[in-house]
Amino acid sequence: MVDTINKNLVSFLEEKATELRINILKMIHAAQSGHPGGALSAAEIITTLYCHEMRINLDNQRDPDRDRFILSKGHACPVLYSVLAMKGFFPIEELATLRKINSRLQGHPDMKKTPGVDFTTGSLGNGLSIGIGMALMGKLDKKDFRVYVMLGCGELDEGIVWEAFMAGTKFKLDNLVVIIDYNKLQLDGDNDEVMPLEPIVDKLEAFNWNVIRTNGHDFNQIIKAFAKARETHNKPTVIVADTIKGKGVSFMENKVDWHGLAPDDEQLKIALEEIRGS
């Protein structure tokens, strides 16, 4: 079934991802601060989650049976806010208030302030532990919701992440999917320079997780990876998604300087032309 993915679905998702990128850049430009690189690298994965994979309920946003998503790499929240606005959790116009006083859109995700945000994050490394708690609760109460956690690659430097990987195995959480946005850059430079991660797949397999490596910008592959996770039993899945930091804007791609930098007027104009043209 997963071999024949509807072409219409892929082009629909592509359109949505383009929309997300446009909104990410506009909102960071309006705030004149924020993190474009790691938001752009996650656009296809987030689009797939919210427009295809996850069960969400707009009429009852805190529906106890909804699927949950935790953006552990909280600084990438413009991509999350964009998709939440697109889905209708709050008005698109509100994106322009990002990071400003009295805004519901905080610099890092806040579950008490922003509709649709399932958990507060921002300090790196904590999201997987939270997801494991949610997934275990689902098992305890025999709920069929699924839990998705997105980790950044730099975030894997944190020890708590590996504590959580161990716990995920212990509790056999096959209702949990971790996606590593593997763009290979962190604030100070390449992962390899700052703190080498490789061999990442071997490490995760050694923790006895179901490990799937995929291209994080290819919708066909992302959709298949999530489908494969659903077919896996008695262990959690981690999708190592190879991505490009700053994806979609040529002057931002693979440039560590765009980790936490806002575009100026001219840069925004060029970036939006590129994204719309592509």
Added chain:
Amino acid sequence: MQTASMRSAYGESLVEIGQKNKNVVVLDCDLSKATKTSLFAEKFPDRFFNMGIAEQNMMSFAAGLASCGKIPFATTLAVFASMRPCEQIRTSICIGNMNVKIGAPYGGLCTGENGPTHQCIADINTMRGLPNMTILAPSDATSCKACVLWAAQHKGPVYIRVLRDNEPVIYSKASEVDVLSGNRLKDGNDIVIFSNGFTSHMAVVAADLLEKEGISVTVHDIISVKPIPEKAVISMAKKCGAVMTVEEHNIYGGLGSAIAEVVSQKCPVPMKILGVSDYFSDSGSHQSLLQRAGLTVENIVKQTKSLLNKKE
């Protein structure tokens, strides 16, 4: 003097609330035999989760459980519960006001022989800086039970500082304990002693001795360090005109500081903070470490007299 074990009271109380409420779950970091969460684990194996020696993961994991309606009691030794995962307590629990209870046995100096790595004199101050956190420091096994029962029905994070074994019994029934306002253990007019934990019974003994010398002392057992029962503090400080605090904690940032914040701004009177004077101690018996800190009946008597001399 009748004594009882606070950690046992903690474990037994968890079983009691576990029976009443199936949403209560208990987590521990490989110390369940010491913290007595083992009692809950035996009774409710499906609701007990041993998280291994990984405190940070335990706290964020507890927050995840709480976000789905569970009432987790995340438990490990006070010194590790408050410090190793402090950041997870802030970010995953306090910012979102998650319904997580942190059970922290072995608070204070009772781990004496293990040395300064295991002695816990900086947990209250660490937790006190976190908005949304309630901090309870019961003084005996009965009030410990009252705190667990209270925490289970309170919505929001609670840190419960539990002690160990052989604590003198102060209260006869948990239902008599006023967790939020604290409890007057002795009524007097010349000076008020605010205390909590192991030192509360010392304050009562000291007050009895002082009474024989004609000095009339109020002893008020403050269980809730945060929120501090401000009204009670003000009224007793005004009535007595001098305030002393006694606690098994660093003199910076604990009960003494919490009381001083009220007294200095609302009803300034002479005040003395008695506790561990900002040093790391050594291995030694609990008693010897209390002695070194000046946390003895004799010193409370002496400090009270000296403070009374400063009273106008």
